[in-house]
Amino acid sequence: MNPLSAFSHEVRRMLRERLTLLFMAVTVAITVWFCLNSSGTTAVDAYILIPSKYSAFLGALLFTLLTLVQFHRDYRNNTDNIILSYTNPIFYHLRRTLSLIGMAAITTLLSSVFTLPYALIKTGAYFQADTFFASWYLIFFGALTLSILLTSGFYMLFKRVEAAFIIMIGLIILSGLLDYHRYDLNPSYLLFWVQTNAEDFSDLVSNQFQIDTIQWNRLFCFPVALGVWIFGLSSIRRYGHGFLSSFIENSRQIWPPVSLVLTITLAGICWSAEPIFDNSIPMDLYVGKTEEVQDSGTGLFTFSFGDDEDENTELLLTDKKADVTIDTDNRTLTGEAVYSIENLTGEKQTLSLALNPGYTIKKAKVNGQEVKAIRDGVEQNNEATWYIDIPADKLTTVEVTYGGHIENNRSLSQTPWSGICREYVRIPRTCFSPSTNISAVEDLAFTWSLRLDEQLVPEFSGSLVEKLDTINGKVRWSGTENDRRNISLTAADYHTKTFEAGGLTIDFIYFAKHENEMANMDAIKVMKAAIDYFTEVYGPLVYRDHLAMLELPATFSGGYAAGNTSAMDETHFAAAGFLPGETDNPDNGSGIDTIIHEIAHQWWGLATFLKTDDHSYWSAEGVTCYSTYRFLEHYYGQAYAKERFIDVWQRNWQTYENAFYVQHPDYLAKLSKSDASNVMRNLQSIGLYNIMPLQILQAETALGGSEALMKKLSELYQNNLFGFITYEDFLSTTGLTEEVLNIAQKDNL
Amino acid sequence: MKIELKELQKTYKGGKHALKNVSLTLTSPSLIGLVGPNGAGKSTLMKLLTTNLLPSSGEILLDGIPLVKQEKKLKAGLGYLPQEFGLFENLTTTQFLDYMSALKCVDERGTKSEIDRVITLTHLQEKRGAKIRTLSGGQKQRVGIAQALLGDPRLLIFDEPTVGLDPAERVAFRKLFTDTAKRRLVILSTHIIEDVQSACDHIIILNNGEILYTGTPENLINEKNARSLEEAYMILMDGRKIA
Numbered sequence: 001m002n003p004l005s006a007f008s009h010e011v012r013r014m015l016r017e018r019l020t021l022l023f024m025a026v027t028v029a030i031t032v033w034f035c036l037n038s039s040g041t042t043a044v045d046a047y048i049l050i051p052s053k054y055s056a057f058l059g060a061l062l063f064t065l066l067t068l069v070q071f072h073r074d075y076r077n078n079t080d081n082i083i084l085s086y087t088n089p090i091f092y093h094l095r096r097t098l099s100l101i102g103m104a105a106i107t108t109l110l111s112s113v114f115t116l117p118y119a120l121i122k123t124g125a126y127f128q129a130d131t132f133f134a135s136w137y138l139i140f141f142g143a144l145t146l147s148i149l150l151t152s153g154f155y156m157l158f159k160r161v162e163a164a165f166i167i168m169i170g171l172i173i174l175s176g177l178l179d180y181h182r183y184d185l186n187p188s189y190l191l192f193w194v195q196t197n198a199e200d201f202s203d204l205v206s207n208q209f210q211i212d213t214i215q216w217n218r219l220f221c222f223p224v225a226l227g228v229w230i231f232g233l234s235s236i237r238r239y240g241h242g243f244l245s246s247f248i249e250n251s252r253q254i255w256p257p258v259s260l261v262l263t264i265t266l267a268g269i270c271w272s273a274e275p276i277f278d279n280s281i282p283m284d285l286y287v288g289k290t291e292e293v294q295d296s297g298t299g300l301f302t303f304s305f306g307d308d309e310d311e312n313t314e315l316l317l318t319d320k321k322a323d324v325t326i327d328t329d330n331r332t333l334t335g336e337a338v339y340s341i342e343n344l345t346g347e348k349q350t351l352s353l354a355l356n357p358g359y360t361i362k363k364a365k366v367n368g369q370e371v372k373a374i375r376d377g378v379e380q381n382n383e384a385t386w387y388i389d390i391p392a393d394k395l396t397t398v399e400v401t402y403g404g405h406i407e408n409n410r411s412l413s414q415t416p417w418s419g420i421c422r423e424y425v426r427i428p429r430t431c432f433s434p435s436t437n438i439s440a441v442e443d444l445a446f447t448w449s450l451r452l453d454e455q456l457v458p459e460f461s462g463s464l465v466e467k468l469d470t471i472n473g474k475v476r477w478s479g480t481e482n483d484r485r486n487i488s489l490t491a492a493d494y495h496t497k498t499f500e501a502g503g504l505t506i507d508f509i510y511f512a513k514h515e516n517e518m519a520n521m522d523a524i525k526v527m528k529a530a531i532d533y534f535t536e537v538y539g540p541l542v543y544r545d546h547l548a549m550l551e552l553p554a555t556f557s558g559g560y561a562a563g564n565t566s567a568m569d570e571t572h573f574a575a576a577g578f579l580p581g582e583t584d585n586p587d588n589g590s591g592i593d594t595i596i597h598e599i600a601h602q603w604w605g606l607a608t609f610l611k612t613d614d615h616s617y618w619s620a621e622g623v624t625c626y627s628t629y630r631f632l633e634h635y636y637g638q639a640y641a642k643e644r645f646i647d648v649w650q651r652n653w654q655t656y657e658n659a660f661y662v663q664h665p666d667y668l669a670k671l672s673k674s675d676a677s678n679v680m681r682n683l684q685s686i687g688l689y690n691i692m693p694l695q696i697l698q699a700e701t702a703l704g705g706s707e708a709l710m711k712k713l714s715e716l717y718q719n720n721l722f723g724f725i726t727y728e729d730f731l732s733t734t735g736l737t738e739e740v741l742n743i744a745q746k747d748n749l
Numbered sequence: 750m751k752i753e754l755k756e757l758q759k760t761y762k763g764g765k766h767a768l769k770n771v772s773l774t775l776t777s778p779s780l781i782g783l784v785g786p787n788g789a790g791k792s793t794l795m796k797l798l799t800t801n802l803l804p805s806s807g808e809i810l811l812d813g814i815p816l817v818k819q820e821k822k823l824k825a826g827l828g829y830l831p832q833e834f835g836l837f838e839n840l841t842t843t844q845f846l847d848y849m850s851a852l853k854c855v856d857e858r859g860t861k862s863e864i865d866r867v868i869t870l871t872h873l874q875e876k877r878g879a880k881i882r883t884l885s886g887g888q889k890q891r892v893g894i895a896q897a898l899l900g901d902p903r904l905l906i907f908d909e910p911t912v913g914l915d916p917a918e919r920v921a922f923r924k925l926f927t928d929t930a931k932r933r934l935v936i937l938s939t940h941i942i943e944d945v946q947s948a949c950d951h952i953i954i955l956n957n958g959e960i961l962y963t964g965t966p967e968n969l970i971n972e973k974n975a976r977s978l979e980e981a982y983m984i985l986m987d988g989r990k991i992a
Contacts, residue, residue: 082835086829
């Protein structure tokens with residue numbers, strides 16, 4: 001038999017069936033409907049990603065039904081009685097499955113006749129071909145293909161149409177539920193088999209990091225589905241035998257069992273060797289540590305600095321240098337770091353260096369002699385620890401050559417925020433150079449240099465930098481830090497506008513593609529007003545001579561403040577939110593709130609450190625949320641501020657009070673460590689961002705009004721610059737008690 | 750072509766013995782009628798011959814080699830019409846036969862003429878462009894026979910092929926089977942004794958999974974001293990002469 005001829009006849013047969021054409025037409029119609037009716041945070045999101053994800057769900061359902069029709073109808077009608085007398089059933093089912101995938105491909109191409117020009121028209125200058133391809137061909141077509149493989153696999157396995165249908169419906173619903181639980185249970189992105197976990201695509205910069213996750217999702221899901229299909233194929237009932245005998249009979253041809261083993265192995269490799277996220281163990285809530293990063297909007301917060309308890313005081317870091325190169329073609333970072341260390345013990349010691357888990361130490365030298373660097377198996381907080389033996393000599397120089405692909409922190413979220421690609425680079429502090437826990441001299445100078453593509457404009461959070469030279473299309477940047485901390489950077493095709501506010505010079509750094517919108521909405525006006533307002537009510541930001549306002553990709557879904565930078569994602573720059581005088585609904589998307597929130601963090605969280613504890617929700621977030629509310633009430637009026645803040649806080653407080661694990665905290669102990677940690681993080685988020693601001697409002701009432709409380713906060717700020725502020729400090733400054741203010745007990749969780 | 754059945758037994762899961770120690774030799778060219786009451790084991794035997802089932806014990810040899818080892822060879826030279834079958838209802842007669850030609854490895858260059866040939870043999874000329882779902886039961890039966898004839902297979906197995914055909918068509922198809930059997934091995938399973946008497950040169954009578962008779966129809970009539978094959982068959986089955 002000519003396999004190609006038989007396959008083409010099978011395809012033609014399907015295309016001649018009205019029912020097949022109907023399923024294809026309905027699927028195409030669904031893609032058109034979702035294109036016309038979806039909404040999203042960005043244009044690419046609304047007109048490409050979201051329609052493809054919704055279409056993937058219904059498309060998967062429709063192709064599940066079509067597959068069952070094709071397989072079951074021919075069995076029920078005894079058409080198989082004739083067909084299988086002439087052909088090997090394994091090859092027949094192979095042809096039929098491939099033909100169905102062919103139908104899915106034709107459906108996708110037909111839908112592209114609409115979706116492509118529609119996306120081109122609607123997204124205009126923001127259109128990205130790779131994003132379109134990933135959305136419609138990897139997500140949508142991928143979902144159709146996976147549903148065909150899984151459905152036919154389950155049908156052949158169970159030989160019962162209802163069993164295959166129920167399983168498929170279950171799997172489709174499960175994929176949707178993963179989205180629902182993505183923030184509390186943080187499920188692996190590899191399991192989102194229908195729609196993937198891609199979200200919040202950017203209009204302004206490459207979505208390569210998210211496309212990476214889509215590709216890996218498909219790379220994992222495809223062998224899994226193929227494995228189910230081959231297993232089903234291997235169990236096709238033959239010669240009147242049952243499941244086991246048929247499986248043994250079919251396995252006499254060597255390729256089905258070999259293929260089954262290969263696909264299972266491949267799926268296992270894809271799962272375990274997944275390169276985008278690390279294997280960090282879940283990070284329990286850190287208490288009593290200094291927050292380096294204040295992250296808002298995402299409901300997530302990271303603590304990565306200030307833990308001196310683990311400091312190794314037997315070694316002293318006297319000098320550190322790092323020379324780093326970012327290769328955007330290979331998407332890697334490589335570097336050489338040199339540490340000058342004083343051994344205070346006169347005995348052999350072990351130096352531990354923490355690196356991003358995606359990096360390796362390729363070479364290590366101690367006093368010029370090559371030595372071994374040994375990696376610890378445990379990864380925590382997005383760091384893998386490497387150990388290097390140090391001699392008893394008083395002065396030691398350690399040189400390490402390191403590098404690799406950045407891995408994101410799995411324990412926080414399965415959205416890749418960090419990485420390197422040609423259009424966008426984001427290097428968090430843990431990824432620049434190996435950090436160490438040894439104590440450091442007070443006047444430590446960490447000198448670094450960085451080579452980066454010249455088309456990328458970098459923003460270094462809080463670091464003073466110098467542009468040295470440009471060689472072979474790469475700019476060399478250099479800077480010096482005064483402590484052990486690494487630098488972090490974000491680089492893209494950025495434009496910068498500079499303005500004055502609060503006695504400071506402010507750099508507003510935004511994506512070049514946003515140039516016209518930024519000018520039209522006059523974003524600088526509200527930033528200037530906010531900085532002036534907070535300077536007036538709390539006091540000046542004396543610790544910096546300049547601030548940076550940084551625009552981030554939509555993927556961040558919020559903002560953060562770090563160093564002298566307040567950052568917020570592109571969706572917060574919606575023109576409507578910046579033109580209050582021209583519309584009754586000044587902000588449709590809360591964007592301006594986040595910008596003000598991140599500016600307020602410069603006072604609360606960066607100029608002062610609000611120390612968390614285990615009995616209250618006191619943190620920088622609560623005071624920052626309150627400050628944001630106060631400024632926006634001043635800027636837009638009381639009604640706006642009440643609706644956008646107080647009402648929301650109270651609703652979320654009720655949600656907290658009604659939460660199952662708040663009502664039944666004993667059940668938290670029954671969850672796995674990972675799940676309990678995720679649930680706690682969710683509740684903690686409500687406590688920080690909603691309950692504490694309500695408590696501060698309560699303090700305001702107790703003190704007799706906002707003016708009195710703002711004075712107290714100003715006092716607290718000015719008396720504790722660069723220092724820690726505890727909840728007890730707040731209570732003593734205001735003269736209030738914990739009992740008066742606390743509306744939700746954290747202790748019992 | 751020579752098919753040898755050696756002590757063939759088939760017992761189904763529930764314990765039903767469909768065939769008991771059946772031994773036979775079928776040689777080409779020949780038109781063999783397989784007759785027996787319902788549940789005699791005819792369809793089981795057909796399924797064993799087409800490898801849709803495997804025997805519980807015993808073996809089938811095709812030209813001296815076990816059939817199970819040359820399933821591919823068998824399928825390449827087989828024309829089969831099962832008793833119960835479905836067709837792709839959305840295809841036209843020609844499209845369906847074209848599809849089956851591809852499955853049966855009919856030379857692509859000769860597909861059209863081969864389809865024309867079987868359409869002519871089965872008198873479907875007027876229905877060649879009609880969707881199968883619009884055909885009558887008898888016309889669908891003819892399409893089923895046509896697909897079996899495609900590629901001029903060495904072995905043709907028809908399970909109740911004339912069911913649903915009108916008397917004139919039955920006569921025509923009997924002649925077709927007779928003509929085909931001059932060059933091929935044709936096995937015809939039927940309830941209609943008349944078909945066997947007028948067309949088959951060899952008859953196998955099965956009952957309760959056992960062979961009651963194998964030989965020519967004439968010999969059976971003579972052995973039973975009957976006036977017709979039908980009468981001889983009834984005597985064989987009931988052990989008495991029909992008045």
